Amino acid sequence: MDEVSEVAEAIADPVRREILLMLRHTPLTAGEIAARFTISRPAVSRHLRVLREAGLVRDEQIGRHRRYSLMHDRLGHLTAWLALFDVRRPGWSQRLAALDTEVHRTRRDRSRAEPDHPSHTAPHSREDTA
Numbered sequence: 001m002d003e004v005s006e007v008a009e010a011i012a013d014p015v016r017r018e019i020l021l022m023l024r025h026t027p028l029t030a031g032e033i034a035a036r037f038t039i040s041r042p043a044v045s046r047h048l049r050v051l052r053e054a055g056l057v058r059d060e061q062i063g064r065h066r067r068y069s070l071m072h073d074r075l076g077h078l079t080a081w082l083a084l085f086d087v088r089r090p091g092w093s094q095r096l097a098a099l100d101t102e103v104h105r106t107r108r109d110r111s112r113a114e115p116d117h118p119s120h121t122a123p124h125s126r127e128d129t130a
Contacts, residue, residue, distance in 0.1 A: 007078045010054035015039065016047050020070060023057060027069035030059075 001009075011017050019033055034044040048068060051057040055074040059066045 003074075003077045004081050006054050007056065007074060010050055010056055011078075013047065013050075015044075016051055019044075019047060019051060019068075020056060023068060023070040027060075027067050029062075029065040029067050031065065033068065 011020065015037065018037075022028060022033060022036065030041075030045065030048060033048070034041045037044055048057065048059070052059060052068075056071055057068045058071055059068050061067075
């Protein structure tokens with residue numbers, strides 16, 4: 001299985017996504033994570049194992065406790081793949097803005113080329129009125 005598929009499969013479960021959100025800012029022990037859920041501790045442990053095997057979290061034994069922390073780099077390939085579908089990316093915004101500018105410029109140039117357009121009637125000069 002490729003990395004994108006492995007990570008996508010690991011984060012498919014809402015409990016695992018919630019665990020990743022919890023670990024976003026600070027490492028937590030397995031007990032601290034389990035305390036935030038209504039599911040059993042063994043169920044939380046299974047979710048942590050899936051995340052660990054997918055390389056999304058790492059664990060460290062500290063005394064009798066196991067502390068988990070997020071591995072940010074493992075999300076990179078999935079993030080890059082998902083970004084292919086994000087039309088709000090800066091590149092698209094710039095391209096769309098440039099297209100909008102070009103459309104306005106073309107409309108302006110066409111209206112200036114029309115001889116009977118009211119906004120293009122030449123103003124009277126002083127010589128014409130004298």
